Amino acid sequence: MRDFFLTHEDRAFRAEVRTFMSRELAPKVNLIERDQDFSAQLALVRVLGQAGYLKLMFPDLYRGALPKPGLTHAVIVSEEAAYLNYAFETTIATALSCAYPIHRFARESLRERYLLPILEGRSLGSVCMTEPSVGSDSAGMETRIRFDEEAGEWVVSGVKRYISNASKANVYIVWGVTDPDLPPQKGLTAVLIPAHAKGLTFPRLYDFVGRRGSIVGEVAMDEVRVPGENLLGEVNGGFNIMLSAFNFERVILGGSGLGVARAAFDIACQHAQSRVSFGQKLGQKQLIWDMIAQMSWKIDAAELLTHRAAKMYDSGIGGKDLMREASQAKLVATETAVFCADRTVQILGGDGVTRQYGKAEQLYRDARTLPIVGGTSEMCKYLIASREMPSLRLNL
Structure with a gap:
């Protein structure tokens, strides 16, 4: 028997999600894969959010039938979506990868402003780690984040690439170096940058061999300024x-x-x-x-x-x-x-x-x-x- 680690409740949830994806996602897979119609994805994200499936990782916000929602159930949603179309699954997984740190590390004012719209399917999030010269080696990041004491703002400069939902997300989590004198990985900080921030641009989008219909590209920041409250966690705690x-x-x-x-x-x-x-x-x-x-x-x-x-x-x-x-x-x-x-x-x-x-x-x-x-x-x-x-x- 497969699903060995899943309970009867988990399996019932899988059956529910499978029915949902068959009804909502399956009819649109050609629009996503063949026509690369991102508007079809946005419509699906909205429906997914309205159904409550984007809140599974956040028990304090979830209002569905599961008594103990969690990552197990988010994984089930991911699997059932990827079974039909991996490009769409990438879009929602990226949004959740952004929502997770906001929920856990952001100030309450930021959670209200950016988290709920993502979880309700009204907006998208994105995470920005990879750079032109840096992949897994986060210690080599060239993006710089400094704090302007007089203005009370974080100032971000750098380029990120291979960023899912680039140009389509409403908010971006960006990692950068705040203290280059500290040992590697000790001087990294994460901040939230809204899509409308001045100096935030998207130089190019990539044409991938697969995942057609998903949006992946570059995110560039030229002295982008965000309020001090946009810090995630602590300084140098990125x-x-x-x-x-x-x-x-x-x-x-x-x-x-x-x-x-x-x-x-x-x-x-x-x-x-x-x-x-x-x-x-x-x-x-x-x-x-x-x-x-x-x-x-x-x-x-x-x-x-x-x-x-x-x-x-x-x-x-x-x-x-x-x-x-x-x-x-x-x-x-x-x-x-x-x-x-x-x-x-x-x-x-x-x-x-x-x-x-x-x-x-x-x-x-x-x-x-x-x-x-x-x-x-x-x-x-x-x-x-x-x-x-x-x-x-x-x-x-």
């Missing part, structure tokens, strides 16, 4: 905010990977049981059933790791105590998505690489992004190993 945000994002990405993997797997199983080749169903051939079996156990492993990490978070475990498990979930689920998408294309043959014969080729393109975003597979392996060998300082 790295801890980043760590908690990464744990959240990586578990959510576990759900994303599961959704893509399951979608590919279902296509492969259906084809293997219906296609006749050399007088037999394709699935009767050893090389094919070997692929199906490998996809099956990999999906189960990814699901167990992802739901374990989500349940750990919901039980109150976080920070460095969740880093290993969150990284394992992200690593295994996203690599499984790539494996399943690749094997599905192979099983389908020519149909697998042709748009006219289903979505296997789309899943193949979409899946390849997953082991890169939110911390590469290599970075996840580093984080896992660093927890397993705490007496050693591993060399990146």
Whole structure:
């Protein structure tokens, strides 16, 4: 039985979300993938917010039927959305990745101004970490944040890239260096920048191989000024905010990977049981059933790791105590998505690489992004190993 870590209540919630996504998202997947119609996504975000599904991570704000909503349920929403369209799932996951630090680290005035509109589906959020010269190595950030004492404002300058929801978000969380004299990662600070801020621009948008319909681009800040209250957490405390945000994002990405993997797997199983080749169903051939079996156990492993990490978070475990498990979930689920998408294309043959014969080729393109975003597979392996060998300082 799959869903081993899920309760009866969790499974009932999955059935509810699946019905919702089939009704609301499924009819619009062609608008998102083929036409790259972002307005279709915005309409879906609004419906998702109205249904209360964007508040699952915030029990103090959630008003639905679940007695104990949490990351487990947010992962289920992520998985069911990604099963139908990973581009749309990226849009809502990015918004939640922005909402999470606002809820946890922002002042009450900011929560009222920026958090509720995101959770109600009326606006989008974005997180800005990656830079032209900096990916996983956050210690090398070149973005600078300084405080103008006289004006009582934070002043931000720098460029971020590969930012989801760039130019479409209503608010951006930006990390930068406030004290370059401190040891690496000790001088990082996070601030909120509204989309209308003077000096905030979006130099270009990227054309990705997959996730068509999602918006990813650059965010540039030229002496952008925001009020002092727009600080998240404490000055020079940005790295801890980043760590908690990464744990959240990586578990959510576990759900994303599961959704893509399951979608590919279902296509492969259906084809293997219906296609006749050399007088037999394709699935009767050893090389094919070997692929199906490998996809099956990999999906189960990814699901167990992802739901374990989500349940750990919901039980109150976080920070460095969740880093290993969150990284394992992200690593295994996203690599499984790539494996399943690749094997599905192979099983389908020519149909697998042709748009006219289903979505296997789309899943193949979409899946390849997953082991890169939110911390590469290599970075996840580093984080896992660093927890397993705490007496050693591993060399990146």
